[in-house]
Amino acid sequence: MTKRKALRTAFTLLVTLVLFVLLWEGYKWVGQQTDDHWPGTQFGLPVSTDDLTMPHAGDIFNELTDEIRAGRETLPMAVYLAKKAAFTFLEAAIGFSLGVIVGLMLAIFMLRWRFAERGFLPWINVSQTVPLIALAPIVVTWARLQGYPDMVGISLIATYLTFFPVAVSGLRGLQSPDSSDVELMRSYAASWSSTLIKLRLPAARPFLFPAFKLAATLSVVGAIVGEISIGTKTGLGRAILDFAQRYSVWPERLYASVIAASLLGLFVFGLVNAAEWLVIKKGREVLK
Amino acid sequence: MRENSEILEEAVSIRAADKVFNPDSDNEVQALLGIDLDVKEGDFISLIGPSGCGKSTLLRLIADLLTPTEGEVKVFGKTANQARLDQDYGMVFQHSGLFDWRDISANIELPLELKGWSKADRQARSGEMLELVRLEEFKDHYPRQLSGGMQQRVSIARALSFEPRLLLMDEPFGALDEMTREHMQVELLRIWRETGTTVVFVTHSIPEAAFLSSKVVVLSPRPGRIHSEITVDLGDRTDETREDPEFFKATTEVREALRAVEAG
Ligand SMILES: Nc1ncnc2c1ncn2[C@@H]1O[C@H](COP(=O)(O)OP(=O)(O)OP(=O)(O)O)[C@@H](O)[C@H]1O
Ligand SMILES: [Mg+2]
Numbered sequence: 001m002t003k004r005k006a007l008r009t010a011f012t013l014l015v016t017l018v019l020f021v022l023l024w025e026g027y028k029w030v031g032q033q034t035d036d037h038w039p040g041t042q043f044g045l046p047v048s049t050d051d052l053t054m055p056h057a058g059d060i061f062n063e064l065t066d067e068i069r070a071g072r073e074t075l076p077m078a079v080y081l082a083k084k085a086a087f088t089f090l091e092a093a094i095g096f097s098l099g100v101i102v103g104l105m106l107a108i109f110m111l112r113w114r115f116a117e118r119g120f121l122p123w124i125n126v127s128q129t130v131p132l133i134a135l136a137p138i139v140v141t142w143a144r145l146q147g148y149p150d151m152v153g154i155s156l157i158a159t160y161l162t163f164f165p166v167a168v169s170g171l172r173g174l175q176s177p178d179s180s181d182v183e184l185m186r187s188y189a190a191s192w193s194s195t196l197i198k199l200r201l202p203a204a205r206p207f208l209f210p211a212f213k214l215a216a217t218l219s220v221v222g223a224i225v226g227e228i229s230i231g232t233k234t235g236l237g238r239a240i241l242d243f244a245q246r247y248s249v250w251p252e253r254l255y256a257s258v259i260a261a262s263l264l265g266l267f268v269f270g271l272v273n274a275a276e277w278l279v280i281k282k283g284r285e286v287l288k
Numbered sequence: 289m290r291e292n293s294e295i296l297e298e299a300v301s302i303r304a305a306d307k308v309f310n311p312d313s314d315n316e317v318q319a320l321l322g323i324d325l326d327v328k329e330g331d332f333i334s335l336i337g338p339s340g341c342g343k344s345t346l347l348r349l350i351a352d353l354l355t356p357t358e359g360e361v362k363v364f365g366k367t368a369n370q371a372r373l374d375q376d377y378g379m380v381f382q383h384s385g386l387f388d389w390r391d392i393s394a395n396i397e398l399p400l401e402l403k404g405w406s407k408a409d410r411q412a413r414s415g416e417m418l419e420l421v422r423l424e425e426f427k428d429h430y431p432r433q434l435s436g437g438m439q440q441r442v443s444i445a446r447a448l449s450f451e452p453r454l455l456l457m458d459e460p461f462g463a464l465d466e467m468t469r470e471h472m473q474v475e476l477l478r479i480w481r482e483t484g485t486t487v488v489f490v491t492h493s494i495p496e497a498a499f500l501s502s503k504v505v506v507l508s509p510r511p512g513r514i515h516s517e518i519t520v521d522l523g524d525r526t527d528e529t530r531e532d533p534e535f536f537k538a539t540t541e542v543r544e545a546l547r548a549v550e551a552g
Contacts, residue, residue, distance in 0.1 A: 180381045183353050187379045188399045189372055198398065202389045280389065 021057045028054050055252045060259070063252040077253070081239060081260035088223045088236040089264060091151055095158020096219040096268070100212065102159065103166025107204075108196065110167075111174045121171075128164050132222070135160065136229035150232050158222030162215035169211035173204025209276040216268040224261060236261050297364060299454050299486040300327040300350055305359035306511075307345055319345045321511035323359070329453070332480055332487045334497035334504045336542065338550060342512025343490040347456050350488060351379055364453060375403070377454040378447030382462050384439040386431040386446075393418070393427040396446045403450060417445040420479060437468040444476070448483060455480075455487045462492065470527065473499055477525055494546065498538040499525060506545040516545050 030039060031049025047053060064078040110117040136157050143153030177199050185195040227237025243254040307320040319342045327333050335343045348354040349361050352368035363371035386395045396414040418424045421441040431439055440460055447455055461469045473496060480487055491497050497504045501520055508515040520538045522529055529535050
């Protein structure tokens with residue numbers, strides 16, 4: 001049942017990938033025939049189709065197997081990117097974990113004290129309107145001044161993005177039990193903390209997991225943006241920065257690094273999905 | 289289980305209780321007025337009355353989920369608050385209120401867990417309770433895999449798991465079809481006899497009140513007051529009792545009291 005579902009998901013991913021490549025190449029082909037105009041019109045296409053703007057999909061995939069010199073060794077691009085991605089993953093994972101802890105603590109705090117909800121929630125919302133580009137150098141400079149490794153500052157940026165969905169959905173989830181469920185716990189003379197552990201936290205899970213999924217992808221974004229603004233020596237952010245600077249001569253490389261970043265996002269998303277399945281899916285299916 | 293010969297005390301005793309919701313505001317509601325009610329230990333009493341007359345409110349006063357605006361509520365000679373802290377009652381709500389994420393045994397064990405029972409003791413007790421409500425085979429199922437009536441039985445098992453001396457039930461069979469409902473009534477009476485628990489039972493249904501109770505308390509609406517108390521004695525009740533002339537007499541008496549209430 002679930003195995004079939006996993007297969008179906010993999011199949012769907014593959015089909016959409018193929019469709020996307022066909023669309024990309026089709027569009028490129030049309031543009032090449034009509035000199036970047038809509039067929040039979042004078043209207044220009046929104047994106048030009050030369051090899052610099054839109055390299056061939058095949059060239060991008062080939063790039064993944066091409067060798068790249070990194071320091072003293074030469075490696076296939078895919079391996080090179082995977083190494084970079086592993087580092088970024090570590091930063092994102094630390095940021096995500098911290099963000100989940102901070103978000104949950106905020107949610108519990110706001111649940112416990114109504115004034116905290118009124119006082120905090122607006123600020124939590126405001127916090128997310130601060131542009132990351134402005135925030136990142138501040139955090140990174142601060143972390144450097146404290147003598148921390150760059151990874152700390154980068155993970156904190158990822159935390160900054162991830163705590164938000166967790167806090168907001170977490171609060172909603174913790175408040176989700178019916179008043180009759182809360183009364184039931186009260187009828188057992190259960191303490192506030194027992195009610196939290198036995199009722200509110202389990203009831204919050206269906207709200208938390210979608211937030212975790214969002215947070216996981218955001219943590220990757222946060223880590224990459226953090227790497228770019230700090231100018232680290234490693235990580236996917238570094239690779240993207242390097243390849244972006246040489247885009248005009250070698251566009252396939254930037255595309256390859258963007259693919260690596262998406263794959264990393266997909267990977268963390270998959271991890272959270274697996275965790276969700278382990279934690280809440282069992283027992284939810286109605287007996288047939 | 290407890291011996292019926294222990295019947296001595298008042299299980300519930302309410303004196304001149306009033307309940308006003310949102311006092312001194314625009315949406316002030318006088319839900320209950322001057323309630324005097326005694327429930328003897330081992331009794332099975334039903335509260336019946338038109339919708340919104342304050343039956344659930346009265347049950348919540350006994351359960352110390354609400355406090356009376358005036359008057360006092362005693363449960364086994366103690367304040368309602370003390371009785372709640374002592375876990376003297378178990379409560380069954382209209383919707384079974386089982387936790388989706390716990391299987392049936394774990395749901396029944398919830399109050400025991402909160403009391404700090406050991407795992408072995410909890411399992412032994414939930415086993416007994418499942419037997420009592422005849423759901424042994426379903427112990428590892430999850431609530432959503434059970435029918436409404438089965439869920440309600442689990443909810444009763446959960447309420448009885450820690451052997452409370454008092455069972456408070458708010459329209460527990462309200463959502464069931466007529467046949468399941470009648471079956472559950474017979475089951476409830478069997479459990480009541482086997483455990484010797486005192487029951488306060490809220491219902492909308494006239495035959496249900498007459499069939500189950502030793503005393504039917506009829507409430508009048510807004511503000512809720514006790515209109516009358518009807519004593520019923522049908523002896524040992526089975527499904528045949530429903531065709532008994534005595535049962536017909538009892539339902540008629542309750543129906544007439546309710547008509548009088550509705551007429552104001
Ligand atoms: N928490 C509350 N806040 C304000 N008013 C309330 C609250 N609970 C109940 N009431 C009011 O008190 C009155 C009695 O409500 P209650 O729920 O006790 O009625 P009931 O007899 O149980 O009705 P039903 O048979 O429909 O369940 C109603 O008018 C209701 O609006
Ligand atoms: Mg009610």
